[in-house]
Amino acid sequence: MKSARVWLRIGLGLLVLAGIVLAVMYRDAFTVEALETRMAELGFTAPLIFMGLYALAAVFFLPGSVLTLAGGALFGPVWGTVYSLVGATVGATLAFLVSRYLAADWTQRRAGGRLSMLVRGVEQEGWRFVAFTRLVPLFPYNLLNYALGLTRIPFWHYVLATFVCMAPGAFAYTWLGYAGREAMAGGEGVIQTVLIALAILAAVMFLPRLVTRMRRGRDLSVQELHERLDAGRVTLLDVRGADEFAEGHVQGAVHIPVDQLLADPQRVAESHGGPLAIICRTDRRSARAWQALARAGVVDARVVAGGMEAWIRAGLPVSR
Template sequence: MDRRRFGLRIALVAVVIAGIAVAVTFRDRLTVDALEVWIGGLGPGAPWLFMGIYALAAVFFLPGSVLTLAGGALFGPVWGSLYSLTGATVGAILAFLVSRYAASDWVSRRAGGRLATLIRGVEQEGWRFVAFTRLVPLFPYNLLNYALGLTRIPIVPYVLATFVCMAPGAIAYTYLGYAGREAIAGGENLIRTILIALALLAVALFLPRLVTRLRRGRDLTVTELHEALAQERVTLLDVRSPAEFAEGHVDRAVLLPLDELLADPQRVAEAHAGPVALICRTDRRSAKAQRALAAAGVSEARVVQGGMEAWTRAGLPVTGGKGV
């Protein structure tokens, strides 16, 4: 790396760190009321200033929820949603590009072991991982922008997935800000506005569960698991307790209690990089294990529907006992 480029990277990192320090120092002044005072009287320039502040907030780790609420109060539910979503997306792009330019090469050269496995898993999922984490926030939004910049996910899928999948939350919180302004002003349709805001918020809060269930649409039935094991196409991890495992388990299943998996999912991801099936008594613990492994970069972990209860009901062979 030439000295000029290295110097630019150091300068860029220094600017970001300084910006974060300033933002943290003055973050208490970032309120909905303060934003209305700063932006409300600017006329045609107000949306541009608002989107610029939102983009910088994403780069410097300021809370976006306050800005989204302010967008609804300042511009109404429709334009406020558009301005908030645009500002948040631009900020996500800036943080992504800063991270990619300043550190991605360095990380790719030095990443090994668990970190390398995690990065590979994220890159294999690509836009799907971006979409999932925007809809089901596994990491804080600001930190996620920088983290994704360290991967080789292409910029265009990153931008599209970010814009589209942040929209439900942006719309819900913008409308909530609009409802708050209507409540203060005592608008004629106040009750209807508040009910719509609460409905949108409920949808935004329910959406992560729905997305998680949709991702689990690739789960294995016990019949599919039996066939996959016969052809040695999958590693089966039994996440029950040792006592449950001793009572009866599927032949060739590997005992890995859920507590141990959750304590270090990246170690498990490194040890089992290929297709993995997860089984427990039903499928609740398996679902928790799948989420942990997905966050650690395992994209091919599938839950066995119904778990050992479904396995024994189907009359499939059990080793070591009479089953659950």
């Protein structure tokens, strides 16, 4: 029985690998124009074929954006979004299940050190991590589907967060494909359609910043930082340069310049898992450091609002 499962896994792995190789070989033929031509010939079965093709594209690493644009051109902004979103979610789910079946147990047994910490951080975040990465695409969509399958994130949490949080991007790209078709056809209201497409795309491009700030939570004020440091309830990372740190810093702060932290955030995360506060001169470099640590699996970190400038303005003690 065990031998049969092993061979089944090997066969499934080879099948997926062969599909990926074929997809890479014929990637140049995978264009919006080619899809429109093929789908137009399918009649009433086109939506089902389109969703199935989208699902296979997600499993075999074909670019989903091409399909989403084609969906808008073929089916319009509303149904194009529905078909693209359903197909993308089904494909993401298939890749997730394949990865979990093939390698999740092996990964859990063999993961150690930084990888183990990263996996635990992702699992603690659960659906929130899935939602964050769907709204803020830190990793390629196709690769992320397989990577998340290696964790213990609950199946339905993954599916629902994927479906809901991919919707804004799906709608934006679908409308863009619809606007492109209208522009080519020269129909009435084409300027309005194109302007709406640009506005939606701009809103979706702004969304990652908004989501990142929301996920970061409320920034830590300098007074709150002072109280937590006195109580020994937080580790403070100072990510400024060496000269700035030498001119004046908070007593007990751990100095890690932001360039050094960004070069190896997992090493910093392994040494300082949280709770963390991050400070710089203002809070821009702190925000970059927070993003890197969040990707490395740190789930309990806060940015100090206003940085050292706010600390000094508040008359709090500075060590030199």
